[in-house]
Amino acid sequence: MKTNSILIGLMALCIFSNALFGATGCTLNDPDRDVLRMFPKSTGYKTDFIRLKEHGGEVTVKEIEEKLKGPVDPTYESIDVPYAYYTILKGKEPIGRIHGLNQKGTFGGMQLIVATDLNGKILHFYYQKISSPAARKFKQKDFTKQFVGLTLEDFYINKLKPGSEKDKIGKITSPTTDHADDFKNTLRGLMKNLIQLDIIHLNRHYDTVYKKLKGE
Protein backbone atom coordinates (compact mmCIF):
# COMPACT_ATOMS: atom_id res chain seq x y z
CA MET A 1 0.00 0.00 0.00
CA LYS A 2 2.85 2.30 0.92
CA THR A 3 4.59 1.45 -2.36
CA ASN A 4 1.40 2.15 -4.27
CA SER A 5 1.10 5.56 -2.63
CA ILE A 6 4.68 6.37 -3.61
CA LEU A 7 4.00 5.23 -7.16
CA ILE A 8 0.89 7.38 -7.43
CA GLY A 9 2.82 10.35 -6.06
CA LEU A 10 5.65 9.88 -8.53
CA MET A 11 3.18 9.48 -11.35
CA ALA A 12 1.63 12.78 -10.38
CA LEU A 13 5.13 14.25 -10.51
CA CYS A 14 5.48 12.95 -14.05
CA ILE A 15 2.19 14.43 -15.11
CA PHE A 16 2.16 17.69 -13.26
CA SER A 17 5.84 18.59 -13.10
CA ASN A 18 6.57 22.12 -14.19
CA ALA A 19 8.13 21.16 -17.49
CA LEU A 20 7.27 22.66 -20.83
CA PHE A 21 4.09 21.09 -22.09
CA GLY A 22 2.21 21.66 -25.29
CA ALA A 23 -0.21 20.16 -27.74
CA THR A 24 0.96 18.61 -30.94
CA GLY A 25 1.35 21.18 -33.68
CA CYS A 26 1.65 20.82 -37.41
CA THR A 27 4.72 18.75 -38.19
CA LEU A 28 5.84 17.21 -41.45
CA ASN A 29 4.49 13.71 -41.90
CA ASP A 30 7.60 12.51 -43.70
CA PRO A 31 10.27 15.14 -42.99
CA ASP A 32 13.32 13.43 -44.53
CA ARG A 33 11.62 12.82 -47.85
CA ASP A 34 9.86 16.22 -47.80
CA VAL A 35 13.13 18.04 -47.12
CA LEU A 36 14.94 16.25 -49.95
CA ARG A 37 12.05 16.89 -52.33
CA MET A 38 11.97 20.64 -51.66
CA PHE A 39 15.71 21.12 -51.08
CA PRO A 40 17.52 18.45 -53.11
CA LYS A 41 20.93 19.80 -52.05
CA SER A 42 20.22 19.57 -48.33
CA THR A 43 22.27 17.28 -46.12
CA GLY A 44 20.23 17.64 -42.95
CA TYR A 45 17.78 19.77 -41.04
CA LYS A 46 17.26 21.06 -37.55
CA THR A 47 13.81 20.99 -35.94
CA ASP A 48 12.65 23.72 -33.56
CA PHE A 49 9.36 23.59 -31.68
CA ILE A 50 8.28 27.16 -31.10
CA ARG A 51 5.25 28.49 -29.24
CA LEU A 52 3.86 31.99 -29.45
CA LYS A 53 3.80 32.18 -25.66
CA GLU A 54 7.61 32.24 -25.84
CA HIS A 55 7.50 35.08 -28.37
CA GLY A 56 5.32 37.66 -26.72
CA GLY A 57 2.30 35.50 -25.88
CA GLU A 58 -1.00 37.37 -25.95
CA VAL A 59 0.70 40.58 -27.17
CA THR A 60 1.95 38.75 -30.25
CA VAL A 61 -1.48 37.19 -30.78
CA LYS A 62 -3.02 40.69 -30.77
CA GLU A 63 -0.39 41.80 -33.28
CA ILE A 64 -1.17 38.84 -35.54
CA GLU A 65 -4.92 39.49 -35.26
CA GLU A 66 -4.37 43.11 -36.26
CA LYS A 67 -2.28 42.15 -39.28
CA LEU A 68 -4.73 39.45 -40.32
CA LYS A 69 -7.66 41.79 -39.69
CA GLY A 70 -9.42 38.98 -37.86
CA PRO A 71 -9.34 36.85 -34.73
CA VAL A 72 -7.19 33.78 -34.22
CA ASP A 73 -9.03 30.54 -33.56
CA PRO A 74 -8.85 29.42 -29.93
CA THR A 75 -9.14 25.77 -30.95
CA TYR A 76 -6.36 25.63 -33.54
CA GLU A 77 -4.23 28.64 -32.66
CA SER A 78 -3.79 29.01 -28.92
CA ILE A 79 -0.50 30.45 -27.70
CA ASP A 80 0.84 27.13 -26.44
CA VAL A 81 0.51 25.29 -29.75
CA PRO A 82 4.05 24.33 -30.79
CA TYR A 83 4.90 25.08 -34.40
CA ALA A 84 7.63 22.98 -35.96
CA TYR A 85 10.21 25.01 -37.90
CA TYR A 86 12.67 23.05 -39.96
CA THR A 87 15.89 24.86 -40.77
CA ILE A 88 17.33 23.18 -43.84
CA LEU A 89 21.08 22.71 -43.87
CA LYS A 90 23.72 22.04 -46.48
CA GLY A 91 26.56 20.93 -44.30
CA LYS A 92 26.43 23.47 -41.50
CA GLU A 93 24.95 26.26 -43.66
CA PRO A 94 21.22 27.09 -43.55
CA ILE A 95 19.72 27.19 -47.04
CA GLY A 96 16.02 27.54 -46.29
CA ARG A 97 13.14 26.77 -43.98
CA ILE A 98 10.03 24.62 -43.96
CA HIS A 99 7.13 25.38 -41.65
CA GLY A 100 3.47 24.56 -41.45
CA LEU A 101 0.37 25.34 -39.51
CA ASN A 102 -3.12 24.08 -38.90
CA GLN A 103 -5.81 26.26 -40.43
CA LYS A 104 -9.47 25.75 -39.69
CA GLY A 105 -11.35 24.76 -42.83
CA THR A 106 -14.97 24.09 -43.72
CA PHE A 107 -14.65 20.35 -43.08
CA GLY A 108 -12.07 20.43 -40.28
CA GLY A 109 -8.40 21.27 -40.10
CA MET A 110 -6.14 21.98 -43.05
CA GLN A 111 -2.36 21.60 -42.83
CA LEU A 112 -0.58 24.19 -44.95
CA ILE A 113 3.14 23.66 -45.53
CA VAL A 114 5.46 26.25 -47.06
CA ALA A 115 9.14 26.12 -47.85
CA THR A 116 10.85 29.51 -47.92
CA ASP A 117 14.27 30.88 -48.61
CA LEU A 118 16.12 32.61 -45.78
CA ASN A 119 14.31 35.90 -46.58
CA GLY A 120 10.84 34.42 -46.33
CA LYS A 121 10.10 34.06 -50.06
CA ILE A 122 7.87 31.07 -50.79
CA LEU A 123 9.68 28.35 -52.75
CA HIS A 124 7.06 25.61 -52.35
CA PHE A 125 3.54 25.41 -51.02
CA TYR A 126 1.35 22.35 -50.56
CA TYR A 127 -1.52 21.01 -48.48
CA GLN A 128 -0.31 18.21 -46.25
CA LYS A 129 -3.95 17.68 -45.33
CA ILE A 130 -7.16 19.25 -46.53
CA SER A 131 -10.67 18.06 -45.71
CA SER A 132 -12.88 19.28 -48.50
CA PRO A 133 -14.94 17.79 -51.31
CA ALA A 134 -12.81 19.98 -53.59
CA ALA A 135 -9.51 18.82 -52.07
CA ARG A 136 -8.21 17.53 -55.39
CA LYS A 137 -8.69 20.93 -57.03
CA PHE A 138 -6.95 22.73 -54.19
CA LYS A 139 -3.99 20.37 -54.32
CA GLN A 140 -3.43 20.76 -58.06
CA LYS A 141 -0.03 22.21 -58.84
CA ASP A 142 -1.59 24.71 -61.23
CA PHE A 143 -3.18 26.27 -58.18
CA THR A 144 -0.45 25.90 -55.53
CA LYS A 145 2.41 27.06 -57.77
CA GLN A 146 0.78 30.50 -58.02
CA PHE A 147 2.05 31.18 -54.51
CA VAL A 148 5.69 30.47 -55.37
CA GLY A 149 7.75 33.66 -55.25
CA LEU A 150 5.36 35.52 -52.94
CA THR A 151 6.43 37.05 -49.66
CA LEU A 152 4.64 38.48 -46.65
CA GLU A 153 4.80 41.86 -48.39
CA ASP A 154 2.40 40.55 -51.05
CA PHE A 155 -0.07 39.43 -48.38
CA TYR A 156 0.13 42.85 -46.68
CA ILE A 157 -0.55 44.54 -50.03
CA ASN A 158 -3.53 42.25 -50.59
CA LYS A 159 -4.88 43.03 -47.13
CA LEU A 160 -4.24 46.79 -47.08
CA LYS A 161 -4.31 47.77 -50.77
CA PRO A 162 -6.57 45.17 -52.37
CA GLY A 163 -7.09 45.50 -56.09
CA SER A 164 -4.05 47.68 -56.54
CA GLU A 165 -1.62 47.09 -59.39
CA LYS A 166 0.85 45.43 -57.02
CA ASP A 167 -1.78 43.08 -55.56
CA LYS A 168 -0.46 39.73 -56.84
CA ILE A 169 -2.63 37.69 -54.51
CA GLY A 170 -5.77 39.44 -55.73
CA LYS A 171 -5.06 37.93 -59.13
CA ILE A 172 -5.12 34.38 -57.76
CA THR A 173 -8.56 32.83 -58.02
CA SER A 174 -10.15 29.96 -56.15
CA PRO A 175 -9.79 26.61 -57.92
CA THR A 176 -13.47 25.97 -57.16
CA THR A 177 -16.56 28.10 -56.81
CA ASP A 178 -18.44 25.55 -54.69
CA HIS A 179 -16.12 25.67 -51.70
CA ALA A 180 -14.58 29.09 -52.03
CA ASP A 181 -14.47 29.53 -48.25
CA ASP A 182 -11.52 27.15 -48.14
CA PHE A 183 -9.73 29.41 -50.62
CA LYS A 184 -10.13 32.28 -48.16
CA ASN A 185 -9.04 29.96 -45.35
CA THR A 186 -5.94 29.05 -47.36
CA LEU A 187 -4.99 32.70 -47.88
CA ARG A 188 -5.49 33.42 -44.21
CA GLY A 189 -3.44 30.39 -43.14
CA LEU A 190 -0.57 31.24 -45.48
CA MET A 191 -0.51 34.83 -44.31
CA LYS A 192 -0.52 33.81 -40.66
CA ASN A 193 2.25 31.32 -41.36
CA LEU A 194 4.42 34.04 -42.93
CA ILE A 195 3.63 36.56 -40.15
CA GLN A 196 4.78 34.03 -37.56
CA LEU A 197 7.91 33.29 -39.56
CA ASP A 198 8.62 37.02 -39.70
CA ILE A 199 8.22 37.36 -35.93
CA ILE A 200 10.12 34.23 -34.98
CA HIS A 201 12.94 34.03 -37.53
CA LEU A 202 13.13 37.24 -39.57
CA ASN A 203 13.24 39.80 -36.78
CA ARG A 204 10.05 41.47 -38.09
CA HIS A 205 11.72 42.28 -41.40
CA TYR A 206 8.38 42.95 -43.11
CA ASP A 207 7.08 45.36 -40.45
CA THR A 208 8.59 48.27 -42.39
CA VAL A 209 6.45 47.46 -45.42
CA TYR A 210 3.40 46.88 -43.22
CA LYS A 211 3.72 50.26 -41.52
CA LYS A 212 4.33 52.00 -44.83
CA LEU A 213 1.21 50.44 -46.36
CA LYS A 214 -0.79 51.44 -43.30
CA GLY A 215 0.44 54.99 -43.72
CA GLU A 216 2.22 55.10 -40.39
Place this chain on the structure above:
Amino acid sequence: MNNKIVTVVKLGIILGCALLNISTMGEQKLNERELLFKGGYLNNPQDDAHRRFFIAAAGFEHYSKLSNDFGDFLTQNVQLRFTWDFREEPKDAWAIEIHNAWAEFKLGLGKALRIGHFQPYFGLEVTEDTHGALFQTLMMQNVGFKHDWGLGYKTFIGPFDIRLGTQLGYGMSLPKYKENFLVTTRISTPEGRNTNFALSGLYGRVFSMAHGHSEPSTGHGHGNTNMMAMPMPKESKPMLVFDEHVHRTFPYKEPGDIVRKWRVGYDFSHFGGYLAIKNEAALGEDDGILVGAFMLQAEYPFSFLDDLVATYQVKVVSQDLSDKGMSYIPVTVGLSYKVLQYLNFQSAYEVTLLPFASEEVENHKLIIQLYYFGT
Protein backbone atom coordinates in the same frame (compact mmCIF):
# COMPACT_ATOMS: atom_id res chain seq x y z
CA MET B 1 13.23 -11.13 -3.64
CA ASN B 2 11.37 -10.87 -6.94
CA ASN B 3 8.94 -8.37 -5.43
CA LYS B 4 11.85 -6.21 -4.31
CA ILE B 5 13.41 -6.28 -7.77
CA VAL B 6 10.10 -5.39 -9.40
CA THR B 7 9.58 -2.55 -6.93
CA VAL B 8 13.06 -1.17 -7.58
CA VAL B 9 12.59 -1.42 -11.35
CA LYS B 10 9.23 0.31 -11.31
CA LEU B 11 10.43 3.05 -9.00
CA GLY B 12 13.41 3.52 -11.30
CA ILE B 13 11.28 3.77 -14.43
CA ILE B 14 8.86 6.26 -12.91
CA LEU B 15 11.63 8.36 -11.39
CA GLY B 16 13.42 8.29 -14.73
CA CYS B 17 10.30 9.49 -16.46
CA ALA B 18 9.86 12.27 -13.95
CA LEU B 19 13.49 13.34 -14.30
CA LEU B 20 13.17 13.23 -18.07
CA ASN B 21 10.78 16.13 -17.80
CA ILE B 22 13.21 18.31 -15.90
CA SER B 23 16.60 17.25 -17.24
CA THR B 24 16.40 17.93 -20.93
CA MET B 25 17.38 21.57 -21.08
CA GLY B 26 18.74 22.68 -24.42
CA GLU B 27 16.98 20.21 -26.62
CA GLN B 28 13.78 20.59 -28.62
CA LYS B 29 11.01 18.75 -26.86
CA LEU B 30 7.29 18.28 -26.64
CA ASN B 31 5.69 17.05 -23.45
CA GLU B 32 2.04 16.19 -23.38
CA ARG B 33 -0.21 15.18 -20.53
CA GLU B 34 -2.89 12.59 -21.03
CA LEU B 35 -6.12 11.87 -19.18
CA LEU B 36 -8.52 9.17 -20.25
CA PHE B 37 -11.90 8.08 -18.94
CA LYS B 38 -13.41 5.11 -20.65
CA GLY B 39 -16.58 3.27 -19.74
CA GLY B 40 -19.22 1.13 -21.26
CA TYR B 41 -21.45 -1.85 -21.24
CA LEU B 42 -20.93 -5.33 -22.66
CA ASN B 43 -23.55 -8.03 -22.79
CA ASN B 44 -21.16 -10.68 -21.71
CA PRO B 45 -22.70 -14.10 -21.29
CA GLN B 46 -19.42 -15.53 -20.02
CA ASP B 47 -18.72 -13.06 -17.26
CA ASP B 48 -21.75 -11.45 -15.66
CA ALA B 49 -19.66 -9.53 -13.11
CA HIS B 50 -17.91 -7.54 -15.77
CA ARG B 51 -20.78 -6.31 -17.89
CA ARG B 52 -20.13 -2.71 -16.98
CA PHE B 53 -16.69 -1.26 -16.88
CA PHE B 54 -15.01 2.01 -16.16
CA ILE B 55 -11.33 2.74 -16.54
CA ALA B 56 -9.47 5.93 -15.72
CA ALA B 57 -5.93 6.63 -16.86
CA ALA B 58 -3.36 9.39 -16.58
CA GLY B 59 -0.08 9.55 -18.40
CA PHE B 60 2.29 11.60 -20.44
CA GLU B 61 4.28 11.57 -23.66
CA HIS B 62 7.76 12.97 -23.99
CA TYR B 63 9.07 13.59 -27.49
CA SER B 64 12.38 15.29 -28.10
CA LYS B 65 14.99 15.91 -30.74
CA LEU B 66 18.69 16.50 -30.23
CA SER B 67 20.67 18.32 -32.86
CA ASN B 68 24.17 19.59 -33.60
CA ASP B 69 25.61 21.89 -36.28
CA PHE B 70 24.70 19.39 -38.97
CA GLY B 71 21.08 19.01 -37.87
CA ASP B 72 18.95 16.57 -35.91
CA PHE B 73 20.67 13.34 -35.00
CA LEU B 74 18.57 11.76 -32.24
CA THR B 75 14.84 11.50 -31.56
CA GLN B 76 13.41 10.11 -28.32
CA ASN B 77 9.87 9.16 -27.41
CA VAL B 78 8.39 7.90 -24.15
CA GLN B 79 4.68 7.21 -23.66
CA LEU B 80 3.68 6.05 -20.20
CA ARG B 81 0.26 5.62 -18.68
CA PHE B 82 -1.09 4.83 -15.21
CA THR B 83 -4.49 3.10 -15.30
CA TRP B 84 -7.15 2.20 -12.79
CA ASP B 85 -9.82 -0.40 -13.53
CA PHE B 86 -12.80 0.20 -11.28
CA ARG B 87 -14.06 -3.36 -11.71
CA GLU B 88 -11.17 -4.77 -9.75
CA GLU B 89 -10.18 -4.88 -6.12
CA PRO B 90 -7.80 -1.99 -5.34
CA LYS B 91 -4.75 -4.26 -5.20
CA ASP B 92 -5.45 -5.50 -8.74
CA ALA B 93 -7.00 -2.37 -10.16
CA TRP B 94 -3.92 -0.37 -11.03
CA ALA B 95 -1.38 -0.87 -13.74
CA ILE B 96 1.47 1.03 -15.30
CA GLU B 97 1.73 0.77 -19.05
CA ILE B 98 4.78 1.67 -21.06
CA HIS B 99 3.80 2.21 -24.67
CA ASN B 100 6.70 3.83 -26.50
CA ALA B 101 10.19 3.97 -25.03
CA TRP B 102 12.62 4.35 -27.89
CA ALA B 103 15.51 6.36 -29.24
CA GLU B 104 16.10 6.80 -32.96
CA PHE B 105 19.52 7.64 -34.34
CA LYS B 106 19.60 9.38 -37.70
CA LEU B 107 22.12 7.81 -40.09
CA GLY B 108 21.53 10.35 -42.87
CA LEU B 109 18.44 11.73 -44.56
CA GLY B 110 15.93 8.93 -44.77
CA LYS B 111 17.98 6.44 -42.78
CA ALA B 112 17.49 5.80 -39.06
CA LEU B 113 18.17 3.12 -36.48
CA ARG B 114 15.68 2.71 -33.65
CA ILE B 115 16.30 0.95 -30.36
CA GLY B 116 13.88 0.36 -27.52
CA HIS B 117 10.20 -0.44 -27.08
CA PHE B 118 8.19 0.29 -30.23
CA GLN B 119 5.55 -1.17 -32.53
CA PRO B 120 6.47 -4.12 -34.79
CA TYR B 121 6.79 -3.09 -38.43
CA PHE B 122 3.70 -4.88 -39.67
CA GLY B 123 0.51 -3.51 -41.16
CA LEU B 124 -1.41 -0.32 -40.71
CA GLU B 125 -0.31 0.22 -37.10
CA VAL B 126 3.08 1.44 -38.36
CA THR B 127 1.58 4.65 -39.73
CA GLU B 128 -1.61 4.96 -37.66
CA ASP B 129 -1.42 6.46 -34.19
CA THR B 130 -4.00 4.44 -32.24
CA HIS B 131 -2.62 5.43 -28.85
CA GLY B 132 -5.74 7.40 -27.90
CA ALA B 133 -8.26 5.86 -30.29
CA LEU B 134 -11.17 3.50 -29.74
CA PHE B 135 -10.86 2.09 -33.23
CA GLN B 136 -7.87 -0.19 -33.54
CA THR B 137 -5.98 -1.86 -36.36
CA LEU B 138 -5.42 -5.61 -36.73
CA MET B 139 -2.12 -5.54 -34.82
CA MET B 140 -3.60 -7.38 -31.84
CA GLN B 141 -5.06 -10.07 -34.08
CA ASN B 142 -1.88 -10.49 -36.14
CA VAL B 143 0.89 -10.11 -33.60
CA GLY B 144 -0.82 -10.23 -30.21
CA PHE B 145 0.69 -7.01 -28.86
CA LYS B 146 1.38 -3.51 -30.10
CA HIS B 147 4.85 -2.83 -28.74
CA ASP B 148 7.97 -4.86 -28.17
CA TRP B 149 11.64 -4.45 -27.36
CA GLY B 150 14.16 -4.58 -30.16
CA LEU B 151 15.97 -2.87 -33.01
CA GLY B 152 14.48 -1.28 -36.08
CA TYR B 153 15.92 0.20 -39.24
CA LYS B 154 14.19 2.38 -41.80
CA THR B 155 15.32 3.78 -45.10
CA PHE B 156 13.90 4.68 -48.45
CA ILE B 157 14.94 3.50 -51.87
CA GLY B 158 13.46 5.42 -54.76
CA PRO B 159 9.73 5.73 -54.21
CA PHE B 160 9.60 3.04 -51.49
CA ASP B 161 9.96 3.28 -47.73
CA ILE B 162 11.49 0.19 -46.16
CA ARG B 163 11.43 -0.86 -42.50
CA LEU B 164 13.09 -3.86 -40.91
CA GLY B 165 12.59 -4.81 -37.29
CA THR B 166 13.96 -7.50 -35.04
CA GLN B 167 12.32 -7.75 -31.65
CA LEU B 168 11.87 -10.10 -28.73
CA GLY B 169 8.42 -11.37 -29.62
CA TYR B 170 7.51 -10.92 -26.01
CA GLY B 171 5.12 -7.99 -25.93
CA MET B 172 5.42 -7.17 -22.27
CA SER B 173 7.19 -4.05 -21.20
CA LEU B 174 10.00 -5.88 -19.43
CA PRO B 175 12.29 -7.71 -21.83
CA LYS B 176 12.61 -11.47 -21.47
CA TYR B 177 14.29 -14.09 -23.65
CA LYS B 178 13.18 -17.71 -23.95
CA GLU B 179 14.05 -18.60 -27.55
CA ASN B 180 11.46 -16.06 -28.57
CA PHE B 181 11.93 -13.57 -31.41
CA LEU B 182 9.99 -11.55 -33.92
CA VAL B 183 11.24 -10.31 -37.30
CA THR B 184 9.07 -7.86 -39.25
CA THR B 185 9.38 -5.92 -42.47
CA ARG B 186 7.22 -3.41 -44.29
CA ILE B 187 7.72 -1.96 -47.76
CA SER B 188 5.46 0.91 -48.67
CA THR B 189 4.87 3.90 -50.85
CA PRO B 190 6.05 7.03 -49.01
CA GLU B 191 4.61 7.09 -45.49
CA GLY B 192 2.74 10.19 -44.50
CA ARG B 193 1.23 10.80 -47.90
CA ASN B 194 -2.53 10.97 -48.33
CA THR B 195 -2.46 7.63 -50.11
CA ASN B 196 -0.27 4.85 -48.82
CA PHE B 197 0.03 1.20 -49.85
CA ALA B 198 2.27 -1.30 -48.11
CA LEU B 199 3.22 -4.95 -48.04
CA SER B 200 4.32 -6.49 -44.74
CA GLY B 201 5.69 -9.76 -43.48
CA LEU B 202 6.53 -11.21 -40.10
CA TYR B 203 8.04 -14.38 -38.74
CA GLY B 204 8.74 -15.33 -35.19
CA ARG B 205 8.37 -17.37 -32.06
CA VAL B 206 6.07 -15.10 -30.12
CA PHE B 207 4.63 -15.30 -26.64
CA SER B 208 0.88 -15.67 -26.54
CA MET B 209 -0.90 -13.79 -23.80
CA ALA B 210 -2.72 -15.15 -20.77
CA HIS B 211 -6.48 -14.78 -20.53
CA GLY B 212 -8.10 -11.84 -18.84
CA HIS B 213 -11.72 -11.06 -18.39
CA SER B 214 -13.64 -9.79 -21.35
CA GLU B 215 -13.54 -6.30 -22.67
CA PRO B 216 -14.04 -4.49 -25.93
CA SER B 217 -11.83 -5.04 -28.92
CA THR B 218 -11.97 -1.33 -29.38
CA GLY B 219 -9.81 0.53 -26.94
CA HIS B 220 -6.25 0.58 -25.86
CA GLY B 221 -4.04 -0.15 -22.95
CA HIS B 222 -5.41 -2.01 -19.94
CA GLY B 223 -8.03 -3.68 -22.01
CA ASN B 224 -7.72 -5.07 -25.46
CA THR B 225 -9.51 -8.34 -25.09
CA ASN B 226 -12.19 -9.40 -27.44
CA MET B 227 -12.80 -12.86 -26.17
CA MET B 228 -16.38 -12.60 -25.09
CA ALA B 229 -18.39 -15.25 -26.89
CA MET B 230 -15.56 -15.64 -29.36
CA PRO B 231 -14.91 -19.03 -30.90
CA MET B 232 -12.21 -20.91 -29.03
CA PRO B 233 -9.43 -22.58 -30.95
CA LYS B 234 -9.31 -26.36 -31.11
CA GLU B 235 -8.16 -28.39 -28.12
CA SER B 236 -9.23 -25.51 -25.86
CA LYS B 237 -5.82 -23.97 -25.99
CA PRO B 238 -5.65 -20.32 -24.96
CA MET B 239 -6.57 -17.74 -27.53
CA LEU B 240 -3.50 -16.28 -29.09
CA VAL B 241 -4.34 -12.74 -29.77
CA PHE B 242 -6.44 -11.13 -27.08
CA ASP B 243 -5.30 -10.09 -23.69
CA GLU B 244 -6.29 -7.30 -21.43
CA HIS B 245 -2.84 -6.88 -19.95
CA VAL B 246 -1.00 -6.54 -23.20
CA HIS B 247 0.52 -3.22 -22.29
CA ARG B 248 0.51 -3.81 -18.59
CA THR B 249 3.96 -3.51 -17.10
CA PHE B 250 3.18 -3.62 -13.43
CA PRO B 251 1.86 -5.66 -11.74
CA TYR B 252 3.68 -8.17 -13.86
CA LYS B 253 1.67 -10.81 -15.72
CA GLU B 254 3.35 -13.90 -17.07
CA PRO B 255 2.41 -14.51 -20.70
CA GLY B 256 1.50 -17.93 -22.04
CA ASP B 257 3.19 -20.34 -24.42
CA ILE B 258 5.39 -19.49 -27.34
CA VAL B 259 3.60 -19.62 -30.70
CA ARG B 260 5.44 -20.00 -33.96
CA LYS B 261 3.83 -17.65 -36.42
CA TRP B 262 4.20 -16.05 -39.79
CA ARG B 263 2.10 -13.52 -41.64
CA VAL B 264 2.06 -11.73 -44.95
CA GLY B 265 -0.26 -8.84 -45.47
CA TYR B 266 -1.06 -5.56 -47.12
CA ASP B 267 -2.41 -2.29 -45.85
CA PHE B 268 -3.87 0.68 -47.64
CA SER B 269 -4.91 4.10 -46.44
CA HIS B 270 -6.37 6.95 -48.43
CA PHE B 271 -7.41 10.39 -47.33
CA GLY B 272 -9.25 11.86 -50.26
CA GLY B 273 -11.18 15.08 -49.93
CA TYR B 274 -13.07 14.46 -46.75
CA LEU B 275 -13.42 10.68 -46.62
CA ALA B 276 -10.66 8.58 -45.07
CA ILE B 277 -10.41 4.89 -45.96
CA LYS B 278 -8.20 2.40 -44.12
CA ASN B 279 -7.88 -1.21 -45.09
CA GLU B 280 -5.58 -4.08 -44.20
CA ALA B 281 -5.52 -7.85 -44.43
CA ALA B 282 -3.13 -10.60 -43.45
CA LEU B 283 -2.78 -14.32 -43.91
CA GLY B 284 -0.48 -16.71 -42.09
CA GLU B 285 -0.12 -19.51 -39.57
CA ASP B 286 -0.14 -19.86 -35.80
CA ASP B 287 1.54 -23.15 -34.90
CA GLY B 288 0.62 -24.57 -38.28
CA ILE B 289 -3.02 -23.43 -38.19
CA LEU B 290 -3.92 -21.24 -41.14
CA VAL B 291 -5.33 -17.91 -39.92
CA GLY B 292 -6.43 -14.67 -41.54
CA ALA B 293 -7.82 -11.24 -40.78
CA PHE B 294 -9.32 -8.36 -42.74
CA MET B 295 -10.23 -4.81 -41.71
CA LEU B 296 -11.96 -1.96 -43.51
CA GLN B 297 -12.57 1.41 -41.90
CA ALA B 298 -14.13 4.62 -43.21
CA GLU B 299 -14.15 8.02 -41.52
CA TYR B 300 -16.47 10.80 -42.56
CA PRO B 301 -16.44 14.36 -41.15
CA PHE B 302 -19.74 16.25 -41.01
CA SER B 303 -19.82 19.76 -42.39
CA PHE B 304 -22.75 20.93 -40.28
CA LEU B 305 -20.78 20.57 -37.04
CA ASP B 306 -17.06 21.18 -37.03
CA ASP B 307 -14.87 18.36 -35.83
CA LEU B 308 -17.62 15.74 -35.69
CA VAL B 309 -16.47 12.56 -37.39
CA ALA B 310 -18.36 9.32 -37.98
CA THR B 311 -16.37 6.10 -38.19
CA TYR B 312 -17.44 2.72 -39.50
CA GLN B 313 -15.27 -0.36 -39.16
CA VAL B 314 -15.68 -4.00 -40.02
CA LYS B 315 -13.21 -6.77 -39.21
CA VAL B 316 -13.31 -10.35 -40.37
CA VAL B 317 -11.11 -12.63 -38.30
CA SER B 318 -10.56 -16.35 -38.64
CA GLN B 319 -8.51 -18.26 -36.10
CA ASP B 320 -8.62 -21.35 -38.27
CA LEU B 321 -9.42 -20.97 -41.93
CA SER B 322 -10.16 -24.70 -42.25
CA ASP B 323 -13.01 -24.37 -39.72
CA LYS B 324 -15.79 -21.89 -40.48
CA GLY B 325 -16.85 -21.93 -36.82
CA MET B 326 -13.61 -20.22 -35.88
CA SER B 327 -14.54 -16.95 -37.59
CA TYR B 328 -16.07 -13.82 -36.15
CA ILE B 329 -16.93 -10.42 -37.56
CA PRO B 330 -16.90 -7.32 -35.33
CA VAL B 331 -18.85 -4.46 -36.89
CA THR B 332 -18.42 -1.09 -35.18
CA VAL B 333 -19.86 2.36 -35.69
CA GLY B 334 -18.77 5.39 -33.75
CA LEU B 335 -18.78 9.14 -33.43
CA SER B 336 -15.94 11.34 -32.28
CA TYR B 337 -16.07 15.02 -31.52
CA LYS B 338 -13.24 17.41 -30.81
CA VAL B 339 -14.73 19.33 -27.90
CA LEU B 340 -11.68 21.53 -27.40
CA GLN B 341 -8.21 21.63 -28.87
CA TYR B 342 -7.01 19.01 -26.39
CA LEU B 343 -10.26 17.24 -25.53
CA ASN B 344 -11.85 14.55 -27.62
CA PHE B 345 -15.08 12.63 -27.05
CA GLN B 346 -15.36 9.24 -28.67
CA SER B 347 -18.08 6.64 -28.75
CA ALA B 348 -18.39 3.24 -30.37
CA TYR B 349 -21.05 0.59 -30.64
CA GLU B 350 -19.90 -2.85 -31.70
CA VAL B 351 -21.82 -5.94 -32.72
CA THR B 352 -19.79 -9.08 -33.20
CA LEU B 353 -21.31 -11.44 -35.71
CA LEU B 354 -20.67 -15.14 -35.45
CA PRO B 355 -22.19 -16.35 -38.71
CA PHE B 356 -21.02 -19.94 -38.38
CA ALA B 357 -21.35 -20.43 -34.64
CA SER B 358 -23.10 -23.57 -33.48
CA GLU B 359 -25.43 -21.57 -31.23
CA GLU B 360 -26.80 -18.06 -31.41
CA VAL B 361 -24.95 -15.63 -29.17
CA GLU B 362 -25.73 -11.97 -28.64
CA ASN B 363 -22.64 -9.87 -28.55
CA HIS B 364 -22.88 -6.10 -28.19
CA LYS B 365 -20.62 -3.47 -26.72
CA LEU B 366 -21.13 0.21 -26.11
CA ILE B 367 -18.12 2.29 -25.18
CA ILE B 368 -17.67 5.99 -24.54
CA GLN B 369 -14.41 7.75 -23.90
CA LEU B 370 -13.28 11.20 -22.93
CA TYR B 371 -9.67 11.75 -23.88
CA TYR B 372 -7.50 14.73 -23.01
CA PHE B 373 -4.09 15.05 -24.62
CA GLY B 374 -2.23 18.31 -24.30
CA THR B 375 -1.03 20.86 -21.81
